Amino acid sequence: xAIFSQAGKKVQFVGSARSILSxxxxxxxxxxxTVTSRKSAGGYALIDLGFKINPNASTEILGMIRIKNSLGxxxxxxxxxxxxxxxxxxVAGNVLRYxxxxxxxxxxxxxxxxxxxxxxxxxxxxxKMKEDILNYESFYSKNNTWRxxxxxxxxxxxxxxxxxxxxFNGFITRLNPSNLxxxxxRFYGGGNMIVHQSxxxxxxxxxxxxxxLKGTASSENAYKNSVSSITYDLKLDQEKWKIGVKGESGISxxxxxxxxxxxxxxxxxxxxxxxxxxxNLEVAAGYMNNGxxxxxxxxxxxxxxxSQSNNFFDxxxxxxxxxxxxxxxxxxxxxxYASSISTGIMTYDPSVNNALPYGTATFNxxxxxxxxxxxxxxxxxxxxxxxxNLSEVRGQGTLNLKKFNYLKSDVKIxxxxxFAMKRDLSIExxxxxxxxxxxxxxEFEQVSLTAGALSLGGQFEIVDKLYLxxxxxxxxxxxxxxxxxxxxxxxxxxxxxxxxxxxxxxYAGGLKFQFSPEIYLSAFYETxxxxxxxxxxYKLNQFMIIYNMKF
Amino acid sequence: xxxxxxxxxxxxxxxxxxxxxxADKFDGPGLNDVYGAFSVITPLATNVDSVDFSIGxxxxxxxxxxKITDWEITIKGQSSGAVKRIEGTSSTIDASVATWSGNTxxxxxxxxxxxxxxxxxxxxxxxxxxxxxxxxxxxxPGFLVADFESGLNPGWSSFIQSGADMxxxxxxDSSAAQGNSYYNMAGTVDWDYLIGYLYFPASAYGAxxxxxxxxxxxxYFNLMIYGEPGLVNTILLFQFQEDEDANGxxxxxxxxxxxxxIPVNWAGWKMVSVKYxxxxxxxxGSPSSPNGNGQHNPDKIQQINMLDxxxxxxxxxxxxxxxxxxxxxxxxxx
Numbered sequence: 001x002a003i004f005s006q007a008g009k010k011v012q013f014v015g016s017a018r019s020i021l022s023x024x025x026x027x028x029x030x031x032x033x034t035v036t037s038r039k040s041a042g043g044y045a046l047i048d049l050g051f052k053i054n055p056n057a058s059t060e061i062l063g064m065i066r067i068k069n070s071l072g073x074x075x076x077x078x079x080x081x082x083x084x085x086x087x088x089x090x091v092a093g094n095v096l097r098y099x100x101x102x103x104x105x106x107x108x109x110x111x112x113x114x115x116x117x118x119x120x121x122x123x124x125x126x127x128k129m130k131e132d133i134l135n136y137e138s139f140y141s142k143n144n145t146w147r148x149x150x151x152x153x154x155x156x157x158x159x160x161x162x163x164x165x166x167x168f169n170g171f172i173t174r175l176n177p178s179n180l181x182x183x184x185x186r187f188y189g190g191g192n193m194i195v196h197q198s199x200x201x202x203x204x205x206x207x208x209x210x211x212x213l214k215g216t217a218s219s220e221n222a223y224k225n226s227v228s229s230i231t232y233d234l235k236l237d238q239e240k241w242k243i244g245v246k247g248e249s250g251i252s253x254x255x256x257x258x259x260x261x262x263x264x265x266x267x268x269x270x271x272x273x274x275x276x277x278x279x280n281l282e283v284a285a286g287y288m289n290n291g292x293x294x295x296x297x298x299x300x301x302x303x304x305x306x307s308q309s310n311n312f313f314d315x316x317x318x319x320x321x322x323x324x325x326x327x328x329x330x331x332x333x334x335x336x337y338a339s340s341i342s343t344g345i346m347t348y349d350p351s352v353n354n355a356l357p358y359g360t361a362t363f364n365x366x367x368x369x370x371x372x373x374x375x376x377x378x379x380x381x382x383x384x385x386x387x388x389n390l391s392e393v394r395g396q397g398t399l400n401l402k403k404f405n406y407l408k409s410d411v412k413i414x415x416x417x418x419f420a421m422k423r424d425l426s427i428e429x430x431x432x433x434x435x436x437x438x439x440x441x442x443e444f445e446q447v448s449l450t451a452g453a454l455s456l457g458g459q460f461e462i463v464d465k466l467y468l469x470x471x472x473x474x475x476x477x478x479x480x481x482x483x484x485x486x487x488x489x490x491x492x493x494x495x496x497x498x499x500x501x502x503x504x505x506x507y508a509g510g511l512k513f514q515f516s517p518e519i520y521l522s523a524f525y526e527t528x529x530x531x532x533x534x535x536x537x538y539k540l541n542q543f544m545i546i547y548n549m550k551f
Numbered sequence: 552x553x554x555x556x557x558x559x560x561x562x563x564x565x566x567x568x569x570x571x572x573x574a575d576k577f578d579g580p581g582l583n584d585v586y587g588a589f590s591v592i593t594p595l596a597t598n599v600d601s602v603d604f605s606i607g608x609x610x611x612x613x614x615x616x617x618k619i620t621d622w623e624i625t626i627k628g629q630s631s632g633a634v635k636r637i638e639g640t641s642s643t644i645d646a647s648v649a650t651w652s653g654n655t656x657x658x659x660x661x662x663x664x665x666x667x668x669x670x671x672x673x674x675x676x677x678x679x680x681x682x683x684x685x686x687x688x689x690x691x692p693g694f695l696v697a698d699f700e701s702g703l704n705p706g707w708s709s710f711i712q713s714g715a716d717m718x719x720x721x722x723x724d725s726s727a728a729q730g731n732s733y734y735n736m737a738g739t740v741d742w743d744y745l746i747g748y749l750y751f752p753a754s755a756y757g758a759x760x761x762x763x764x765x766x767x768x769x770x771y772f773n774l775m776i777y778g779e780p781g782l783v784n785t786i787l788l789f790q791f792q793e794d795e796d797a798n799g800x801x802x803x804x805x806x807x808x809x810x811x812x813i814p815v816n817w818a819g820w821k822m823v824s825v826k827y828x829x830x831x832x833x834x835x836g837s838p839s840s841p842n843g844n845g846q847h848n849p850d851k852i853q854q855i856n857m858l859d860x861x862x863x864x865x866x867x868x869x870x871x872x873x874x875x876x877x878x879x880x881x882x883x884x885x
Contacts (some may be wrong), residue, residue, distance in 0.1 A: 365694055394578055396579055398575060398581065400579055444586035482582065492579030494579070
């Protein structure tokens with residue numbers, strides 16, 4: 001879909017369209033629950049219509065609007081118009097690339113990075129479709145970027161000697177506006193310099209800062225969080241194998257101007273990796289040490305803040321207790337996801353991820369880890385395994401440290417390719433297991449928490465372009481922990497007892513017709529049984545039809 | 552080249568993976584203080600058995616607890632009934648949080664007496680007790696107008712209406728707020744607000760004007776007033792007459808008089824402290840402009856009038872006053 005001018009594509013239409021219809025049922029085992037509604041039906045149709053304009057060969061302008069009509073809205077009611085994306089980008093003088101407006105940006109895992117610390121297992125089948133929608137709605141990309149509003153530039157220099165080339169990147173974004181009284185204009189900016197010295201060595205210098213613009217509020221108590229790091233990749237690449245050391249180390253500082261002391265700490269993460277090219281195998285072993293006071297807003301912002309309430313059947317039983325965020329909700333509710341970075345420490349769910357709740361950039365963690373990646377050349381079999389053996393750097397409320405064991409793996413088998421079938425048949429198995437322990441002779445200091453998830457999914461092309469989808473997901477956590485309670489300055493002021501005896505079972509099955517790689521129509525049924533942490537079990541059922549296209 | 556890379560491969564992890572030991576500290580409050588069992592490790596003790604507050608001695612209370620706890624030390628005079636309370640939240644009770652210089656929380660003021668000391672803990676049934684003997688009570692710096700310990704000063708002047716049950720006199724008994732004596736004012740006058748008065752001219756102290764600091768922000772007027780339980784009829788009015796022209800007298804037409812009106816609507820002893828610069832000029836109880844230079848001049852106060860008033864319609868009035876004292880820079884800390 002493009003309008004052609006005499007000079008070529010001047011204007012293009014890009015975007016996506018989606019329509020969802022759902023019919024949900026909620027069941028509790030409490031017969032006396034006469035308050036909670038048992039059924040919910042809804043849906044919407046939306047179109048994200050973008051106009052990509054190329055006024056010249058080096059400039060691109062994109063404006064995308066969203067028109068969304070909720071199910072049951074007629075004659076303009078329940079219709080929302082939003083601006084979804086706006087940017088101008090281009091190349092100045094064939095040297096400097098720039099982008100203004102909405103930018104999807106990341107730097108390094110410790111400076112500016114959108115870690116996915118809550119959805120530990122790769123989705124497939126029905127879960128893959130739902131995960132894709134969540135990511136699209138929240139502006140998450142496969143590259144772990146955060147959608148920001150601001151400006152970014154980059155340029156590179158080539159050299160004849162000493163170093164091959166140097167790339168410079170910089171960005172500035174606005175996190176929140178001032179209210180002209182007590183809230184500052186808050187910005188986030190930084191940049192890096194990547195030096196490609198030779199085929200053996202690449203290193204980078206990275207710097208990011210969240211800062212309040214003084215004078216934009218009547219207060220003098222401006223916030224600042226700056227992170228500086230060095231990244232490096234030193235490698236020896238041979239015909240049959242590759243070996244190298246890569247990692248990132250740096251320092252951070254965070255606090256308010258009027259605070260008597262600032263949080264300062266450092267972090268280090270380094271790994272030795274080996275790639276055996278004939279075996280299609282890559283293994284790595286590393287050590288990480290993230291200080292207890294290491295703070296990096298751009299890398300420690302979570303996608304989900306667990307202190308928020310559910311939006312879908314948010315209360316149940318006659319007492320209308322709150323239904324906590326479950327694994328099912330993580331796949332089902334786009335409204336739970338944040339679209340911007342946060343300067344405060346966000347609440348996490350220790351049952352979901354206690355070892356690295358803020359991803360690799362989680363503060364107060366040290367230990368060793370190893371990873372394994374295998375993918376044969378035809379991608380008949382792909383396997384990823386990672387294992388972390390970590391502990392706290394500094395205890396919380398005690399000198400005894402929590403220890404974390406975290407194993408995660410997923411294996412994808414393409415049976416269609418393996419057995420040379422005409423149809424696509426693939427299955428994916430994933431599992432994660434976390435164990436948190438704190439040994440102590442004092443009973444109330446003892447922590448023992450296990451959490452695990454197992455996912456099995458697949459899709460089978462039963463006739464041309466028509467797929468049968470199936471998923472099974474099991475989640476379980478059991479044990480106890482003591483979770484820090486923080487004040488507005490993120491200082492620990494108390495501890496809350498966390499006891500869990502929770503499990504969920506999820507089953508889904510359906511059909512998907514793939515018109516093209518970018519267009520599909522799917523109908524599926526899913527059911528999720530949740531034991532309500534042993535107190536108020538419930539069951540969620542949902543029949544859903546999704547039509548999705550990108551253009 | 553390969554050797555160099557090998558050395559770097561080894562050096563980089565070592566270089567970036569060292570960090571300081573943090574084995575001796577933890578984040579947040581200690582779990583023992585949040586979830587630990589309470590017990591007294593070291594019982595309540597004092598640094599002295601007897602204390603002379605008049606020469607600046609203090610009492611330091613000490614105790615050691617198993618966890619951070621809200622605690623309260625209550626010191627009660629066996630004779631006076633005076634009470635001093637010291638509160639805190641800690642696991643160690645020492646001089647930094649539990650030092651007593653002889654002051655009082657609940658009037659009356661401590662006397663030379665034996666005091667019972669008790670420490671209690673929030674949410675715990677445990678209490679610890681000891682005693683301390685006061686050899687001499689705390690001395691309070693300032694200019695003493697009246698403590699009624701030596702009878703009426705002949706320089707003072709008084710008037711008592713001829714109403715019913717009139718009882719204007721110094722009384723000596725254990726209920727005094729300070730020392731052993733106080734001034735009692737009681738009676739019923741059903742035709743006038745004025746029940747009686749007592750005037751304190753500066754001449755009674757051998758000076759034409761009160762010897763006070765000239766800065767009204769630094770001068771505090773303090774006294775202790777007893778409210779009779781069930782009787783809220785009494786109004787105490789203090790008038791501060793300034794002799795601005797230093798002619799030895801006060802002229803209402805050309806000099807300032809500031810008035811402090813105190814409705815005695817509480818039961819028991821209470822200390823009232825007012826910064827002199829906060830005392831307004833009143834005419835018939837309503838704020839007004841002073842007739843003199845309009846400035847508070849505590850060093851020019853020539854006479855203080857204490858008037859005992861009550862609404863004649865609502866019945867009798869009864870109150871006591873004690874320990875009228877000017878202090879500098881801060882209210883009296885009895």
